[in-house]
Amino acid sequence: MxxxxxxxxxxxxxxxxxxxxxxxxxxxxxxxxxxxxxxxxxxxxxxxxxxxxxxxxxxxxxxxxxxxxxxxxxxxxxxxxxxxxxxxxxxxxxxxYKPISSLTFFDYIKEHLEALEADKKLNRLTTDKALTTYIRDFHKSKELRFQEIDLRFLNRFKTYLMGQRKLTETSALNIMVLIRLIFNRAISDKVISKDLYPFGKGGFKIKFPDTHKVGLNKNEILTLESVQNISPVERHSLNVWLYSFYFAGMRVSDVLLTRWTMIYDNRLHYRMGKNGKVVSLKIPIKALAILKSYQKEKIDEDDFVFPEMKKADFTDPKDIYRKIKTATSKFNKHLKSLTKKAGINKKVTMHIARHSFGNIAGDSIHPLMLQKLYRHSDLKTTNYEEWAKIASSHPWLNTYFLLVPKK
Incomplete structure (x- = not known):
């Protein structure tokens, strides 16, 4: 046969x-x-x-x-x-799929970067390009064979990164994660033998130091909401941050790509940029108030809620990436001045909205439900309804996250 x-x-x-x-x-x-x-x-x-x-x-x-x-x-x-x-x-x-022994480590890095560009994962592409530069600078050669990357190579490389290049341990280990990824792909493709794998038992161990990103507590959120004497650009940055917070730490890229067509039946319907999943969420009361404040700027139903992406060239993924990155940097700058005016002695960025929601909701919502809110797995409407019931039993959470009732 x-x-x-x-x-x-x-x-x-x-x-x-x-x-x-x-x-x-x-x-x-x-x-x-x-x-x-x-x-x-x-x-x-x-x-x-x-x-x-x-x-x-x-x-x-x-x-x-x-x-x-x-x-x-x-x-x-x-x-x-x-x-x-x-x-x-x-x-x-x-x-x-027989082994292709002529392929080098940098050949695989090149394929990895090309795949990221083809998949339009530009944030990851920018990061991994920068990490690759450290590897090239250390090796000082255009060719690097997998056989050369052993435990001694990795230990020397880490010393170089933290010594000469002054990287933190976390940053150095992120580069090691990239090297490990390339090794795993080469082994999966049978380009190299498993015997060459320099990580794991008996090899280089990647163990990240404990880190703690400090989010805001409920009193600080209330203070930030009521901060006075702020400029229009600061108000806009605060609106974007709070919108993310009210939607359980919605990613800034998804916030900026919100169109009015995604909002109907008192729900927000959108596809998450990170994993492509489609979700449908009822709109929290305070997020609804923010949306109403931007309605006067709406040109048509397909227009963006927030202005940053209105002039983006959607035929050019790099332009989309640049505009999101520029906007995020601008928001973070204004958030710094806002927290100073509010008397909050914590570093607040767009990403901290996610940690802030986790801090506040974590004591009241079961970890599995919180995981679903963070969209680490499927988020079905029924789960969000269940979360609403949980929130409604906690007065403070209810004030912030009570869902708009059905008509």
Whole structure:
């Protein structure tokens, strides 16, 4: 019986509830799978056409990648069949994906950065490009073989980062995480042997020091809400921060990309930029007040609630990224002056809205419910309704987060 290959979505979700794309190789009714390295929501998969639906933000890139990988496997199968090799599905997989020893560590870094750009993960792309610079500066060569990166190399590299480059331990370990990621991919692709893996038991251990990002407490939130003598730009920055806070620490990129078309039936409906999940949330009372204050600036229903993205070029992901980054920097600058006027001696940034909500809600809401509010897993309407009941039993939380009742 001849072997066959097919694109599939495996029904084994990861910790985020997303499903892996893979190529299934079948021979004599036995199958093996080659994972592509990308995960999507099951609602974004077309089982009939075996393609990623247009509902996924990176559908075209993923479908092109799948076609390329399938062609790769089909070509390998034809070569094996022409040799009349009677091999199993697993042997076929090993033969098709045989090690490519000529690939270096920097070759894999290049592929990693190209994949991030193709997936429009520009924040991660900028970060990992910067981390790669440290590796190149330390090695002082355009080529770096995986065999060279052993325990001694990593220990020397960490000493260099914290000594000569004056990085914190956390920053140094973030670079080690990138190196580990590249090793895991090379091993998965069978480009290098597991024996070369320099991490884990007997190797370099990545253990981050304990950190604590201090959020605001409920009295500080009340103080910040009522701060007086602030400029229009400070008021706008505070509105954006509070809007994020009222929605349980909504990410700043999702806040700025909120359009009026996403708001109907007393709910906010949007797709999260980080993981592509679609959520539908009832609008907290205080968030509703902020929305009303921006209605006079609305041009049409498709307009943005907040002005920062009105002139963004949505055909250019880099322009979107730059405008979000610039806006975030501006907000953080104004938040610094706002907290000073409010007499709050804590560093407050856009991201601290998330920690502030966690501080306040953590004592009253079960950790699993809080996890769902943070969108670390699926957030269904019923869960949000359940959270409303919990909030309503706590007077202070009820004041802030009581949902708009149904008509």
């Amino acid at each position: 001849s072997a066959s290959a097919k694109i599939v979505l495996r029904k084994k979700p990861n910790s985020k509830g997303l499903f892996p794309l893979a190529i299934r190789i079948t021979k004599n009714r036995r199958s093996t799978f080659k994972h592509i390295g990308h995960y999507i929501d099951i609602e974004d998969w077309d089982e009939n056409s075996l393609r990623v639906k247009k509902s996924h933000p990176n559908a075209d890139s993923l479908n092109n990648l799948l076609s390329s990988k399938l062609s790769e496997v089909d070509k390998g199968l034809m070569n094996l069949q022409s040799e009349n090799n009677d091999v199993s599905a697993k042997q076929i997989k090993r033969n098709i």
